[in-house]
Amino acid sequence: xxxxxxxxxxxxxxxxxxxxxxxxxxxxxxxxxxxxxxxxxxxxxxxxxxxxxxxxxxxxxxxxxxxxxxxxxxxxxxxxxxxxxxxxxxxxxxxxxxxxxxxxxxxxxxxxxxx
Amino acid sequence: xxxxxxxxxxxxxxxxxxxxxxxxxxxxxxxxxxxxxxxxxxxxxxxxxxxxxxxxxxxxxxxxxxxxxxxxxxxxxxxxxxxxxxxxxxxxxxxxxxxxxxxxxxxxxxxxxx
Numbered sequence: 001x002x003x004x005x006x007x008x009x010x011x012x013x014x015x016x017x018x019x020x021x022x023x024x025x026x027x028x029x030x031x032x033x034x035x036x037x038x039x040x041x042x043x044x045x046x047x048x049x050x051x052x053x054x055x056x057x058x059x060x061x062x063x064x065x066x067x068x069x070x071x072x073x074x075x076x077x078x079x080x081x082x083x084x085x086x087x088x089x090x091x092x093x094x095x096x097x098x099x100x101x102x103x104x105x106x107x108x109x110x111x112x113x114x115x
Numbered sequence: 116x117x118x119x120x121x122x123x124x125x126x127x128x129x130x131x132x133x134x135x136x137x138x139x140x141x142x143x144x145x146x147x148x149x150x151x152x153x154x155x156x157x158x159x160x161x162x163x164x165x166x167x168x169x170x171x172x173x174x175x176x177x178x179x180x181x182x183x184x185x186x187x188x189x190x191x192x193x194x195x196x197x198x199x200x201x202x203x204x205x206x207x208x209x210x211x212x213x214x215x216x217x218x219x220x221x222x223x224x225x226x227x228x229x
Binding site: 103 | 150158171208216223
């Protein structure tokens with residue numbers, strides 16, 4: 001069975017600085033997707049970034065980038081120039097490519113931004 | 116266009132009662148997913164619809180849980196004879212189809228069983 005592990009229950013960072021959230025996963029599949037979702041207090045899960053496992057290039061979306069290490073099964077999220085609006089729960093998630101793409105989530109990391 | 120909507124936003128019920136949770140996906144999205152978010156279990160998959168059929172019900176925790184989808188659009192998750200351990204946030208997501216498509220989530224329904 002696929003599992004996703006986020007080893008940092010909580011993280012904090014000063015506004016405008018950079019923070020990295022860790023995620024590791026376990027799978028026997030060779031093709032899959034990895035995601036980072038953000039969940040603010042409103043509860044709505046918002047997609048931050050997505051990575052296809054067959055792509056070697058790390059995905060980037062503005063201030064958000066990932067470090068995808070397929071052999072190590074590691075998928076960390078880097079947030080640059082942190083902003084107060086980045087404060088939220090962040091979930092790492094995995095989905096296989098074939099069939100129903102049900103997401104398997106990690107336990108989440110609560111990110112606090114200090115002004 | 117409008118995002119995924121869910122109703123009610125919050126629901127308080129007594130143990131043993133039945134509840135219905137509703138999800139309106141983004142228009143045109145053929146795939147629909149239900150997840151449950153609880154303190155003890157984290158975020159877990161419940162059921163997946165492609166159109167009106169549910170090819171994957173593997174996450175439903177017991178036979179008290181059922182779901183249907185009509186007209187390829189609205190979905191209802193029904194919990195019969197609710198138990199306190201059913202207290203959680205129930206999230207719905209939809210995608211254009213199930214293949215290589217991003218899932219967009221609704222705001223969830225917070226269920227509290229007293």
